[in-house]
Amino acid sequence: MGVPYKDVSILVVEDQRPFLVLLKGLLTNLGAKDVMMATQADHALKYCRNHKIDIVVCDLHLGSNKKNGYELYQELMHRKLLAPTSVFLLISADAARPVVLGSLEHNPDDYLLKPFSQAQIKNRLNKAWKKNQFFHDVYNALSDEQYSVAHTLLESMDVPAVYYRESIHLKVEVFWAQRKYAEAISLLQSETALLPSQWAQLALGKSYLAKREFQLAIKCAAKVLELNRYDPDAHDIIAQAKSALHFPEEAMENMRLALKYSPYSLARQQLASQIALKNGDFPLLVESSLATWQLSKNTIFKRISYWCNHIGFLLDAAEAAENKAQRHRYQQEALLQVQRARHDDAILRLDEPFDIDIFTDIVTARVDVIDGKLIDAKKTIMASQINIESRFTEYPASLAPGSIQTLLNLGEFEEVNRVLNTLKEEKTELDSGTRQLIAQYSEQAKDGEDKYTHINRRGIQLYQEEKYADAKEAFTTALGLAPVNTGIALNLLQCQVKLFGQANKLDPLLVKEARQVYKIVNNAPMREQHQSKFENLQDELIRLGVTTR
Template sequence: MLSGLDYRDKTFLVIDDQRPFQLMLKGILINLGARLVSLAATGEAAIQAAKERQFDFLLIDYNLGARRKNGRQLIEELRERELLKSDCITIMVTGENHRPMVLGAVEMQPDDYLMKPFSQNLLKLRLEKAYKKRWELRNVFAAMMAKDHAKAITECKRLIELNSRYKNYCNNLLAELLCNAGMYDKAEYILKKLLAQKPYTWGQIQLARTYYHQERYHEAAKLANGVMLQSPLLIDAYDLASKSLLKLGHLNRSLEIAIKATELSPYSISRQYQLCEVARKAEMHEIVKDACHNVLEMTRKSVHQSSVHLYNYIRAAITAAEHAEGNHERNKLKQEISLAIQRSKNDEVQENKQEFTVFESFCQARLDIMDKQLLSAKKQLYKVQKQCLESDEGKVPEELVLDAINVMYNIGEFDLADELLASSNINSHQNTFITANLAYLKKESEETQKNFYHYNQEGIEAYKDKNYQEAVYKFDLALTQAPMHTGGTLNLILAILKLIENTDKRPEDLTKRLKLAFSTLDDVDLPESQQTRYQELQKQYQVFFPAKK
């Protein structure tokens, strides 16, 4: 059994942007016997230091300067990049007592959290307490870092059988490991046995999580709700309750709890995107937009900084504008969108300028659709798609497939959308916001697609039967569902020309309809097969309507 902490051979890294506090903390550690104390003033400097040597202890301030990584982001990145030993101890040291920041920091699960000011004796107590726990659980943490879950489970069971002082922690971890391995029944058995002895809050949360994995959403929601009442600051309970209620179809209550969770502890990407999912289903698009903006801002300077979050925010803002109730609100959102796009051109979050130019074009097409400028949107779509096909990548960038699909569905180019979906990996995208929005777009356009293909097929059958008037009527009906569908438009033009050929009449309304159909294809960068068909129909048109000399 470990008798105590010998500071002399341990390495410490103090990360604080205030030089006086760095020196004070270094002095305390030296007084305790430490010999190897390094200092860093920023998160970036700490990461570099962690690359150069492995530390036993990290003492991290939460606030590390404006426009810099904060302590929470630093811990997250060090773990993500595997720059910490499995037995490294992280202590969050801060004067920050703002509840959302405190809860956000605690959710990163540092070994301890110390509020400034504190005494040397308190620091000594906390360091030694954390060290004893890490030492006794060292084999568990080593197995988890090596992603050897079977060994981690075995080590947890061994410590439980030895009646370790960290038995409860091991039971909680064991249940979590069993769930991660898909062994939900075993996790449930262990947790119910423990809870029969004492109603541990952590045990109830873990059991609720197990129920959720087992798709027993009613039991999960009930248990999580009970924990919320007992421990109003235990954020996991809110997350589980919201997710379970959403599965049960209790949309309003799920949204209410999701909003409360993000108010209590907003610094979680998964929590903000969970709010997005619930709010989108509730058609609260402003909430979706704000949550996406929160993700964008919280991931700046973090290991999760990505243009995906920037795109999601602008996408959500356009969707909010599309669903705005009045012109004033819509125009306000359009201004926000325009400003966001302009600022993003020089934003460090934007990783690929060429890709962003394509994204901007798709956004403009969506704005054109909002303004009923469908032809302009169609020209924009085909132009940018041609540019993508001629690029080195030879296709629409994977991150922007959602935007292309959105435009295609909204102007009625369903065949084009199906081709793009078949050639992309968007259905398995890691970002849940993207996959959820794709599913939403598909569902939203289901009825329209069904009607279009129904009328279009009836038009084809009528054309085959040489009932050209009926064919024109059916193709026209199809285009009321998808006004810019290229194949449907070409079918309509062909049917009208055949009708004129067979009746030798050129009624004014039919002539106007023919010209209007051609206008939706003029100056559009069509694919080769459709361009060829379009040109052939133009020649037939010239036979009936020769150009005036």
């Protein structure tokens, strides 16, 4: 039985009113009685909140800088505003390969190119309706994350040939959801009739990839590409496997092909960012992180951390630049985007904690680091951390990577650990890209801290033994590893004061050295324990002529 048009509610979403009216007429001719119309995705969302919609016929492009058909479908399903068995038919006049592949990757019930006839839309809707009704109970169980129930239902169903592949597909999805990858592989290998197909090889490759059996994953993906060289998922699999096997050039080549064939996937752009970050491909990192933000900013999945990380990656590219002109270009692009953000509604209208002024300070500090202005960077980044503590009850995830990276560059390991521990204690939710950055910075912090802490502790021990000259040498070495670290700078100043006391007359070289160290901490925001130590040194430093105040 096809669609019972007289008994279902249909929503048509189309920004071009003539075609909207035409679509309603086509559906009315098929017998539909309840056909609602919307010209924007936001209007469609309101309809679905207030009405039970059985079928949505939606155009892909719904106006410039507005939610498109992909994004509407994602939000409807994420918010569960459509029943799992409702039909969503995506339509478009755009036949370009990236658009078509992008549409199919979002998994609507079907995709129909304009122009089409009444018979074509009837056939597509009937086909999707019948399938969804047949798997009605399974789709509901999957929507409720009742995977064992879904598996039991699938095992007990008498599946006709027309739906057999879909039943296997659903069983594999259930195994994936339960992380039973070996069972998924066993099922796929037992389906010898299906195994030669593009879909089955792709599913097998994804399962091997999840089990970290990278060579087998590559082999399956290669078979897919023999059938269809444009398949982006196959290139995704090879890119991930090659990256894991430490073949960065091949990984990046396949990642770029995947993006070329199907760039309108948020998950693919995120994957590209992660692989590019791991392999130091800064041009792709900048490109894919920007695409991640642009693809997400009109969706329910929008996160300001995507944009913040993109700005951070621009500065990573600047830091790694081969020449001054290239470095300047990346820096200026980052600063320009931050300036424009003050007038961007997508950033101004957020429902998550963020402060553009604080983020601007973090970016400014990072730029100063790259330009070698370490003392200026230290003052700015420390002020930003104090502002974060006073402005927010919890540390915003979006401000963490930039803060940690800058503090790492300055050797402020105590502050780095303070941020890392805060994120851990507050159980801050992180997107996959931010989580990768935080993990990377944690390793860098541990390595850097281990090196300088050993030397700093040696200096403290020598100081306590009143071996001030040796202590000074140790603290100076430690400061070389952490060039503007407040704690080390204060330890060195304290040691220098002791050396002044041992000398019969002031050593001009020692005064000059002390003044250089004093610049690190003078007028810099600092924690209470450091501020107290600094104030205790001030009078003696003035008396010795290191400073005048």
